[in-house]
Amino acid sequence: MKIILNQDVVGLGEEGDIREVADGYARNYLLPRKLAVQHNRQNLAQFTSHKSAIEGRKEEKRKEAMGLKERLEAEELQFSMPAGESGKLFGSVTNALIGAELEKRGFTLERRRIEVPEHHIRQTGSFTVKVKLYGNEEAALKVVVEAAKQE
Numbered sequence: 001m002k003i004i005l006n007q008d009v010v011g012l013g014e015e016g017d018i019r020e021v022a023d024g025y026a027r028n029y030l031l032p033r034k035l036a037v038q039h040n041r042q043n044l045a046q047f048t049s050h051k052s053a054i055e056g057r058k059e060e061k062r063k064e065a066m067g068l069k070e071r072l073e074a075e076e077l078q079f080s081m082p083a084g085e086s087g088k089l090f091g092s093v094t095n096a097l098i099g100a101e102l103e104k105r106g107f108t109l110e111r112r113r114i115e116v117p118e119h120h121i122r123q124t125g126s127f128t129v130k131v132k133l134y135g136n137e138e139a140a141l142k143v144v145v146e147a148a149k150q151e
Contacts, residue, residue, distance in 0.1 A: 001026040002039035004047050009035055010112075014135075016047055016054040065134035068107075072131055072139040077101050083124055083147035092120035093145055098129060114141075121145055 001023045008014050018039060030036040037043045077098060082090045095114040102109055115130040124145050131139045
């Protein structure tokens with residue numbers, strides 16, 4: 001089924017994009033949630049008239065993502081976790097933990113946009129975590145994991 005997206009859908013496209021999707025995906029997910037409308041002459045004419053406004057919003061999102069990228073790459077997160085003699089953690093640092101720390105610092109990001117190498121960090125050291133922003137933009141966030149002092 002051919003659809004026109006009403007808003008950005010991760011993995012599918014941006015607002016105003018025309019996509020071909022499975023009938024069930026469109027009928028059961030996209031259309032009821034008003035994420036998309038069916039591709040027909042009337043809906044296409046409506047989106048064509050709003051094209052400049054849609055492009056303006058896309059450009060604004062790109063600029064916002066670039067600013068966020070610069071701020072994220074300037075940050076360095078440090079975690080102190082209990083660890084064994086060899087530096088192996090008793091637990092792990094996950095995207096949820098990183099997301100919570102970023103939220104404390106004033107960033108609002110969806111947890112699924114934070115890509116931790118191998119889904120979690122289980123060793124002390126310095127790591128680079130990818131944060132997906134708008135479109136193909138990604139920020140590299142530095143995460144340092146240290147062994148907590150044990151008494």
